[in-house]
Amino acid sequence: MSQFTVSGEFQARDGLQTFTRSIDAVNENVAREHVLSQFGAEHNLNRSQIEIGEVVAE
Template identity: 65%
Template structure:
């Protein structure tokens, strides 16, 4: 598996906030899905409340 850095923003109580996460995944689309699922399960956010801006493979 490769490591990806996913960055973007999410809608919090005080407006939009930035985030950056390192995720182990097979490819870029799986890294996106894992990020959305994690925000949903841990923070109770819907997919429309999370905007993924960039997904980069970590060197």
């Protein structure tokens, strides 16, 4: 598995809030899906409320 850094922004109460997460994943698409799933569960967001800007392999 590779380490990926996923960054972007999501819709919070006060407007858009930026985030950066480090994820262990097989590839870039799996890293994106994992972040979308995590933010949906933690912040009760739909996928359309989360915008992933960049995924970088480390």
